Amino acid sequence: GAPMVGRLAIIGIGLIGSSIARAARQHGLASSIAIADASPAAMAEASRLGLGDSCGTDAAEAAADADLVILCVPVGAMGQVGAAIAGALKPGAIVSDVGSVKGSVVAQLGPHLPEGVHLVPAHPVAGTENSGPGAGFASLFHNRWCIITPPEGADPQAVETLRAFWAGMGANVETMSPERHDLVLAVTSHLPHLIAYNIVGTAADLEQVTRSEVIKFSAGGFRDFTRIAASDPTMWRDIFLNNKDAVLEMIGxxxxxxxxxxxxxRWGDGDALFELFTRTRAIRRGIIDSGQETAEADFGRRHDDDATA
Amino acid sequence: GAPMVGRLAIIGIGLIGSSIARAARQHGLASSIAIADASPAAMAEASRLGLGDSCGTDAAEAAADADLVILCVPVGAMGQVGAAIAGALKPGAIVSDVGSVKGSVVAQLGPHLPEGVHLVPAHPVAGTENSGPGAGFASLFHNRWCIITPPEGADPQAVETLRAFWAGMGANVETMSPERHDLVLAVTSHLPHLIAYNIVGTAADLEQVTRSEVIKFSAGGFRDFTRIAASDPTMWRDIFLNNKDAVLEMIGxxxxxxxxxxxxxRWGDGDALFELFTRTRAIRRGIIDSGQETAEADFGRRHDDDATA
Ligand SMILES: NC(=O)c1ccc[n+]([C@@H]2O[C@H](COP(=O)([O-])OP(=O)(O)OC[C@H]3O[C@@H](n4cnc5c(N)ncnc54)[C@H](OP(=O)(O)O)[C@@H]3O)[C@@H](O)[C@H]2O)c1
Ligand SMILES: NC(=O)c1ccc[n+]([C@@H]2O[C@H](COP(=O)([O-])OP(=O)(O)OC[C@H]3O[C@@H](n4cnc5c(N)ncnc54)[C@H](OP(=O)(O)O)[C@@H]3O)[C@@H](O)[C@H]2O)c1
Structure with missing residues (x-):
């Protein structure tokens, strides 16, 4: 049949944007794909990889005439991109995004969008610690959750189109309010990243233990935190600045x-430690049972057959 | 040639003990292997798996006539096992262990051992979150560090034998004092585990976010912490109780x-966040360059060709 959407515009062609481009192409979800990215280097790589039908640095040009525009830029840049594309959007167009914070994105984009354009934000809960157009792959969203957060009064048909688009890329789609999204993700994603960044920073700054000792003996647990703490600094700065209240509440x-x-x-209360350490296993079991993880042991040297574009 | 050691006794046949049994057998490091474990269930499984030449629940019986005895029990049980085997040890025997804390193990074992028996503690910095005789595998120590912590005045020949034994199982061997070991591992292993247990406990206890939401959207980072927080409760209770000072210092x-x-x-200082998030990447690069980890992205669904016994 005909593709689900006509012209798809992707603004920001990094890990997430390029994975959408690949998945939309692979599953025939759009009749054409226009790409824009502020970075000439990213643009050149996207062209070389053949990720879209057109590639440029002008977001408004890519968004012109598009049926679905997905903003895949850092959360702090959403308002700016919204302002840049607003004038080029056609009536009935759907504007969406993939930002890791949703309340702030609604607040940033809403005021710019003209009457008759539908704002339907979303957040695919899938990613890796790598960035850029080369890091993406078509199966990134397979069997992962994508959370759609329609603002109050959103057009049901636009919401359904976006749901079908994400389902078409293999994602399981869930709907919730932007506020609830930001609270849930503060626990399951933002706090874990903050803690990982913090512990790696603490280890780097110790005067009693050298950096080379930390590196050498990292297999005891620390190593796993460094992977998370290698995530993109711009992306994560923007997340913390834009989900301040929920993150500070979770830190508390x-x-x-x-x-x-x-x-x-300090007081040698072994029973309290044992009780907590036993209780935390139930959550792990829940995650494995839900299919979001395997029970296989991790030896720090991985192979993954998902890692294909 | 002749095996490196004659009779090897392994007390505690869990993940680490059973990995040593498998590796020693595979590399022909001992002429015979005697196994003891307090748990009849573990003992039965060890027998069924054919991990040793003899299997029983009496530690003294296994240690009798042994040239090398390795205690692979939780750190809190070391003193008790030391007391149990002391009378059975032959002159010239080497007593070692694999405990994750070293100062406390030296303090627990030292007083029990008779004159002429050599105490040479060690800690292989390798493991998984699984426990028991079935979880071990021969390549667990391959290219991993094993830290030997000889007490002052230790017999150089005994230290050299233990070093060669671990090198024979594929480990890279490093020597340091028990105190330094406990400080370094407090950063690279104990604090990361404590933080992981803590964040999983925090998430489990929230009243604003349900446990099923936490599980469902765990792929955003939280998931990786649950793996670490699924580690054995007894083992970790004992580690924290026995490395109290260094752990409390690191928590501070x-x-x-x-x-x-x-x-x-809180104050929106994006530059400070960006600076930390950039700095932490250098540590990650160091770990990858040192060969303790691969740079491959982690998608939470792993395959590992190391996972063979
Ligand atoms: N990575 C993840 O795990 C993950 C998961 C779910 C959601 N997300 C969300 O997805 C979004 C993109 O993340 P990503 O990981 O794909 O990032 P990325 O790989 O760093 O790609 C972002 C791209 O957007 C470009 N860009 C930045 N500002 C722009 C602007 N004003 N106009 C046009 N292009 C601009 C960047 O160019 P420069 O390099 O020149 O800045 C870069 O090429 C973020 O909102 C993030 O919160 C990420
Ligand atoms: N797991 C790791 O990642 C890792 C890494 C490096 C070092 N270590 C250290 O290695 C040691 C063993 O850890 P593991 O992971 O191998 O544990 P494990 O799989 O739980 O095995 C420990 C075994 O010792 C037995 N045991 C307990 N107390 C005993 C006693 N008094 N006498 C005889 N046997 C006794 C246990 O029986 P029950 O089940 O009946 O208690 C169990 O079968 C610990 O000191 C730990 O700190 C562990």
Whole structure:
């Protein structure tokens, strides 16, 4: 049959944008794909990889005449891109994004969009620690969740089109409010990243233990944190600045719990430690049972057959 | 040639003990292997798997006449096992262990061992989140570090035998004092585990976000912490109770840094966030360059050709 959408515009052709381009092409979801990215280097790589039918640095040009425009830029750049494309959007166009924070994106984009254009934000909960057009691959969203956060009063047909588009790329689609999204992701993504960045920073700054000792003996657990803490600095700066309240609330909870844990260690309360360490296993089992992870042990040297474009 | 050691006794046949049994057998490092474990279930599984020449629940019986005895029990059980085997040890025997804390193990074992028996503690910095005789495999120590922590005045020949034994299983051997070991591992292993247990506990206890939401959207980073927080509760309770001072010191550092990070988020100091998030990448690169990890992206669904016994 005919593709689900006509002209698809992707603004920002990094890990997520290029994965959408590949998946949309592979599954025949759009009749044409226009790409724009502010970075000439990214643009050149996207051209070389043949990710779209047209490639340029002008977002408005890519968005002109598009049926679906997906903003795949850092959360802090959404408002700027919204302002740049607003005048070029055709009536009935759907504007979406993939930002990791949703309340702020709605607030940034909403004021720019003309009457008759449908804003339907989304967030695919899938990614790797790598960036750029070369890092993407078509199966990134397979069996992963994509959360759609339609603002109040959103057009049901536009929401359905976006849902079908993400389902077409293999994602499981869930709908929730932007506020709920930001609270849930503060726990499942933003706090873990902050903690990982923090512990790697702490280790790097110690004067009693050298950096080469930290590197050498990292296999004891630290190594896994460094992978998360190697994620893109711009992306994560923007996430924390744009989900401040929920993140600070989660830091508060984390701190209370850590204080209790430190007290248990100080006073030799082995039962309290054992109880917590047993309870945390149930969550792991839930994640494995839900198919979001395998139970296989991790030895720090991986092979992955998903890693194909 | 003749095996490196004659009779090898392994007390505690869990993940680490059974990996040593398999590796020693595969590389012909001992002329015979005697196994003891307090758990009849573990003992039965070890027998069924054919991990040793003899299997029983009596540690003294396994240690009798042994040239090298390796204690592979939780850190909190070392003193008790030392007391149990002391009377059975022959003169010139080497007593070692694999405990994740070293100062406490030296303190627990030292007083029990008779004159003429050599205490040479060690810690292989390798493992998985799984436990028990079935979880071990012969290549677990391949290209991993094993830290030997000889007490002051240790017999050089005994130290050399233990070094050669670990090198024979494919490990890279490093020597340091028990105190330094406990400080370095507090950063590279103990603090990361504590933080992982803590964040998973925090997430499990939230009243605003349900446990099923946490599980469902765990792919955003949280998932990786749950793997670490699924490690054995007894083992980790014992580690924290026996490396209290270094762990509490590291928690203090971590807290100071997290407070600064929270302040940067609260006041919108994007430059401070960006600076930290950039700095942490250097450590990651160091780990990859050192061969302790691959640069491949992690998609949460792994395959590993190391996972063979
Ligand atoms: N990575 C993940 O794991 C993940 C997962 C889910 C959602 N997300 C979200 O997806 C979005 C993109 O992330 P990503 O990982 O794909 O990032 P990325 O690989 O760094 O790609 C972002 C691209 O957007 C370009 N860009 C930045 N500002 C722009 C602007 N004003 N106009 C046009 N292009 C601009 C960047 O160019 P420069 O390099 O010149 O800045 C870069 O090429 C972010 O909002 C992020 O929160 C990421
Ligand atoms: N797992 C890792 O990643 C790792 C890495 C490096 C070092 N280590 C260290 O290695 C040691 C063993 O860890 P593991 O992961 O191999 O543990 P494990 O799989 O749980 O095995 C420990 C075994 O020792 C037995 N045991 C407990 N107390 C005993 C006693 N008093 N006498 C005889 N046997 C006893 C246990 O029986 P029960 O089940 O009945 O208690 C269990 O079968 C610990 O000191 C740990 O700190 C572990």
């Amino acid at each position: 909870r984390f701190n209370e719990d850590l204080a209790a844990l430190a007290r248990a260690i | 550092r971590f807290n100071e840094d997290l407070a600064a990070l929270a302040r940067a988020i």
